[in-house]
Amino acid sequence: MECPLEMGGRPEILLEPGAERHAAECARCRDWLRNLETTRQALDLWQPEPVRPGFDRALWQRIEAEEARRWWRPWRPLAPALAAAAVLVGAVILSSGPEPRPLAEFAEIEQIEQTLSDVQMLRDLGLTQPL
Amino acid sequence: MDMGVASYAIEYDAELMLRVKDGDPASFGVLLSKYRGPVIHYLHRMVQNRDVAEELAQEVFLRVYKARATYEPAAKFTTWLFRIATHLALNALRDGKPERGGQSLDGGVEHADGRPSAEQQLIRESRLDMVRRAVAALPEKQRAAVLMHKYQEMEYSQIAKVLGCSESAVKSLLFRAYETLRARLAHLA
Numbered sequence: 537m538e539c540p541l542e543m544g545g546r547p548e549i550l551l552e553p554g555a556e557r558h559a560a561e562c563a564r565c566r567d568w569l570r571n572l573e574t575t576r577q578a579l580d581l582w583q584p585e586p587v588r589p590g591f592d593r594a595l596w597q598r599i600e601a602e603e604a605r606r607w608w609r610p611w612r613p614l615a616p617a618l619a620a621a622a623v624l625v626g627a628v629i630l631s632s633g634p635e636p637r638p639l640a641e642f643a644e645i646e647q648i649e650q651t652l653s654d655v656q657m658l659r660d661l662g663l664t665q666p667l
Numbered sequence: 668m669d670m671g672v673a674s675y676a677i678e679y680d681a682e683l684m685l686r687v688k689d690g691d692p693a694s695f696g697v698l699l700s701k702y703r704g705p706v707i708h709y710l711h712r713m714v715q716n717r718d719v720a721e722e723l724a725q726e727v728f729l730r731v732y733k734a735r736a737t738y739e740p741a742a743k744f745t746t747w748l749f750r751i752a753t754h755l756a757l758n759a760l761r762d763g764k765p766e767r768g769g770q771s772l773d774g775g776v777e778h779a780d781g782r783p784s785a786e787q788q789l790i791r792e793s794r795l796d797m798v799r800r801a802v803a804a805l806p807e808k809q810r811a812a813v814l815m816h817k818y819q820e821m822e823y824s825q826i827a828k829v830l831g832c833s834e835s836a837v838k839s840l841l842f843r844a845y846e847t848l849r850a851r852l853a854h855l856a
C-alpha cells in the first residue's frame with residue numbers, strides 16, 4: 537500500500553480498516569492514527585445533556601393537533617362552496633321576516649363560520665411534506 | 668459516549684414503524700423513547716443551541732408520525748430519521764435560526780457528577796467550550812458526518828445514505844473534519 541499521506545494519495549483511506557497494516561510500517565500514518573484517537577477522545581468531553589421533561593408531552597400535543605387538522609383537510613377544496621353557503625344561509629335568515637329565528641339556526645351559522653375560520657387556519661398552518 | 672444508534676436492529680425499528688403505520692401509536696412511543704435522546708443530542712451538536720435542537724427534534728418526530736402512512740422499510744429506520752434531522756438542521760443553520768435566540772454555543776453543564784471543585788469545573792467548562800467551538804467551526808456537512816461517526820457510531824455507508832453522497836465522499840469529509848479538529852484540539856491531549 538502506498539502511503540495515503542503522500543502527495544497525490546488518498547488520505548481518507550486511513551479511515552478504512554486496513555489502515556493499521558500500513559501504519560505498522562509508516563511512522564507518519566501511525567502518528568496520524570494516534571492523533572485521530574486523541575481527537576476522538578477530546579470529543580468525548582462533550583457529553584449529552586438529559587432531555588428536558590415535557591418533551592414527549594409537547595410532541596403528543598402536536599400530534600393530536602395534527603390529527604384533528606387531518607380531519608379537515610379533505611374539506612379544504614370545499615371552502616369557497618362553504619363560504620357561499622354561509623352567505624346564502626345569512627341572506628335567508630335576514631329576509632325571512634321579523635319573528636325571532638330559532639336558536640338552532642344561529643348555531644348553524646356560527647358553526648359554518650367556525651368551519652371557515654378553521655379552513656383558513658389550516659391554510660395558514662399548512663405544513664410542508666416530510667423529506 | 669452516546670448510546671450509538673448503529674447497533675439497533677433494523678428489523679425491530681422497521682417493525683415498530685409498520686405498526687405505527689397500522690394505527691398503533693404505542694409503537695411510536697417506543698421509537699420516540701429510543702431515539703429522542705440521540706436525535707436531540709445530534710441536533711444540539713449540529714445547531715449548538717439546546718432550545719432550537721429540541722424544537723427541531725419535535726419537528727423530526729412529528730414528520731415521522733405524519734409520514735407513517737407512506738412508510739416503507741426500504742432503508743434503516745435510523746437512516747430515515749437522521750436524514751430528516753439533518754435536513755432540518757441544515758435548513759435551520761441556513762436560516763440563521765440558532766442565532767436568533769442569542770444562545771449559540773450555549774453551555775449548560777447542569778449535571779455535574781459528584782461535586783468538582785470550582786477550579787476543576789472551570790477547567791472542564793473551558794475544555795468543553797473548546798470542543799464545542801471546534802465542532803461549530805466545521806463546515807456543516809463535515810460537522811454532520813463527524814457527529815454521526817463519532818457520537819452515533821454510524822457506519823460510513825449509513826452516513827452516506829443520510830447525507831446523500833458516496834461512501835468515499837463521507838470518508839473524505841471525515842478526514843478533513845478530523846484534520847481540522849486535531850489542529851484545534853491538539854492542546855487538549
Ligand SMILES: [Zn+2]
Pocket residue numbers: 538539540541558559562563564565566
Ligand atoms: Zn503512510
